[in-house]
Amino acid sequence: MTRTKVNLAYIANDSERKSTFKRRKKGLMKKAEELSILCAVDTCAIIFSPYDPEPDVWPSPLEVQRVIAKLRNMSPLEQNRRMMDQKDFIRQQLTRLSEQMAKQQREIRHKEMTNVMFECLKGKGFEYLNMSDLNDLNNLLSQNIRAIERRIKLLEKRHNGGD
Amino acid sequence: MAKKPSMGRQKIKIAKIEIKNHLQVTFSKRRSGLFKKASELCTLCGVEISIIVFSPAGKVFSFGHPNVDSIVDQFLSRNPPPNTTTRHLIDAHRNASVRDLNSQLTQVLNELEAEKKRSETLDHIRKLASQRKYWWEKSIDELGLNELGQLRDSMVVLKKNVTNQTDKLFVEGNVNPSPFFSANGIAMVDSAEIKPYQMNASSTPPHVQNIGYGHGFF
Numbered sequence: 001m002t003r004t005k006v007n008l009a010y011i012a013n014d015s016e017r018k019s020t021f022k023r024r025k026k027g028l029m030k031k032a033e034e035l036s037i038l039c040a041v042d043t044c045a046i047i048f049s050p051y052d053p054e055p056d057v058w059p060s061p062l063e064v065q066r067v068i069a070k071l072r073n074m075s076p077l078e079q080n081r082r083m084m085d086q087k088d089f090i091r092q093q094l095t096r097l098s099e100q101m102a103k104q105q106r107e108i109r110h111k112e113m114t115n116v117m118f119e120c121l122k123g124k125g126f127e128y129l130n131m132s133d134l135n136d137l138n139n140l141l142s143q144n145i146r147a148i149e150r151r152i153k154l155l156e157k158r159h160n161g162g163d
Numbered sequence: 164m165a166k167k168p169s170m171g172r173q174k175i176k177i178a179k180i181e182i183k184n185h186l187q188v189t190f191s192k193r194r195s196g197l198f199k200k201a202s203e204l205c206t207l208c209g210v211e212i213s214i215i216v217f218s219p220a221g222k223v224f225s226f227g228h229p230n231v232d233s234i235v236d237q238f239l240s241r242n243p244p245p246n247t248t249t250r251h252l253i254d255a256h257r258n259a260s261v262r263d264l265n266s267q268l269t270q271v272l273n274e275l276e277a278e279k280k281r282s283e284t285l286d287h288i289r290k291l292a293s294q295r296k297y298w299w300e301k302s303i304d305e306l307g308l309n310e311l312g313q314l315r316d317s318m319v320v321l322k323k324n325v326t327n328q329t330d331k332l333f334v335e336g337n338v339n340p341s342p343f344f345s346a347n348g349i350a351m352v353d354s355a356e357i358k359p360y361q362m363n364a365s366s367t368p369p370h371v372q373n374i375g376y377g378h379g380f381f
Contacts (some may be wrong), residue, residue, distance in 0.1 A: 008265045011207050017283045021208040028200050032214065035197055039190040045201075046238050048211040054361055057323040067215050068235055071223055082224040083231050086202050087257070090264040093199070097271045104278040107339050111285040118292065118300055120321055126328060134329045148315040151303050155311070 021049060029058045042067050113140050190219055198226040206265060213238075230259060 011017035025047060036043040036059075044067040047056040057064045071079060084092070113136050120126050120137070129137065180186040194216050205228040206211065213227040213234035217276045225231045237244055244250065291302045300305075300313045 006203075006207070006314075007261070008269055009204055010209055017208050018378065021204070021210065024200065024204045024207070026196070026300065028212075031184065031197050031200060032176055035193045037177050038180050038193070039186055039219055041190065041219060043216045044214070046213045046234055046236065047204075049208070050210075057238075064238065067217075068239065070217065070226065071215050074223060078224065079225075084198070084224075084226050085230045085257075086205060086228045086261045087264060088199055089202050089226060090261065090268055093268060094234060094264070094271060097268075097275060103276055103280065104275065104282060105282070106180070108278060108282050108285065111282065111289065115243060115285070115288065115292075115296070115361065116295070117321075120325075121299065121317055122297070126213075126325065129328075131329065131332055134325055134332070138322060138325050138329065141318050141325065145315055145318050145322070146302055148311050151306075152311050152315070154307060155308050159308075 018051065021051065025056060029056075042070060044068070064134050109136065110140070113137055117141060117144070142156075186219060194218075194224055198224075201226055204227070208263065229254065 011020055028047075030044060032045045035041065043058075044064045045056075045058045046064060049056065055062050113133075116126075116129075116133070117137060117140055126134070126137070168341055169222055180189055197214060197216070201214050204210060211234055213225065213231050215225045217221065217223050217233070227234050233244060289300075293302060298310060299317070303311065303314075
């Protein structure tokens with residue numbers, strides 16, 4: 001399938017929507033089956049669409065009933081604990097993404113500071129840096145100094161241990 | 164400080180995963196991915212879906228649009244849900260919230276992608292720098308003992324000066340002048356000096372002379 005970016009909104013064009021539905025429904029069922037087999041877990045999927053009065057299901061209506069029974073046999077608390085609608089799920093995704101974002105920004109900060117450090121080593125002054133930048137630079141230098149000293153120890157050990 | 168490479172896209176056999184740890188990680192990721200696909204299908208095609216998944220530990224995860232219980236009831240009873248005005252109002256309200264959340268999602272995804280590109284650009288800059296004539300910008304694994312010692316000494320001196328500057332700023336009460344980083348966050352400098360760091364003014368002259376390690380430096 002082509003890696004075109006999809007706009008997350010209702011597809012207005014009827015035929016496009018129908019073909020997307022067929023394609024993605026097939027993919028969804030496949031993914032459900034893979035999860036079920038790979039992890040040896042009970043899974044089911046139920047889809048109601050305007051294209052069919054009967055729901056599309058996986059694995060089979062009988063199996064779906066069995067999984068539903070297993071769900072409904074649990075306490076209401078357990079059933080609801082990990083039950084999500086679209087809003088819940090998207091909020092969860094947003095939380096996950098903002099964590100990734102924070103991590104990414106930390107990495108970028110580290111890389112930018114490394115550039116600054118090398119520029120300073122070349123002789124560029126650092127009077128223009130503010131307190132927070134200076135502290136980060138200081139920490140980065142400590143980190144690097146420690147790493148170099150570890151490396152020096154290792155090389156010296158190898159050199160000496162050679163006899 | 165190198166990132167551990169992930170395994171990337173692997174073709175796997177569709178059979179029960181033997182290693183418990185792998186199974187659990189796979190379950191977690193694929194369950195989330197399955198719900199994501201379901202959520203997208205609901206939004207794109209306006210259909211109603213429910214997915215029920217039991218975890219290896221026996222906990223139950225479920226996803227449903229509009230909600231798990233109504234879909235399950237509809238499946239069991241074979242009756243379509245009542246077509247009331249209240250239901251329409253509730254649906255409309257919910258769909259509006261979901262639309263909002265989806266736009267937020269798209270926005271954050273775009274921002275994340277932009278930050279990743281920025282990170283890759285910085286990696287590229289660092290890679291180019293380490294291949295050029297400044298031997299000390301190479302990875303420390305490529306440096307010899309003598310060079311390592313010099314680099315470490317230069318850094319110690321720089322660190323001391325940075326600390327002095329910090330103290331100076333603190334005393335002056337000048338904690339936050341305008342931040343260093345511009346919008347694209349890349350600071351480049353044009354320096355004629357190609358030596359490791361030396362202290363300003365009246366200090367010991369740079370101690371980097373002929374090293375004789377043959378790394379192709381100045």
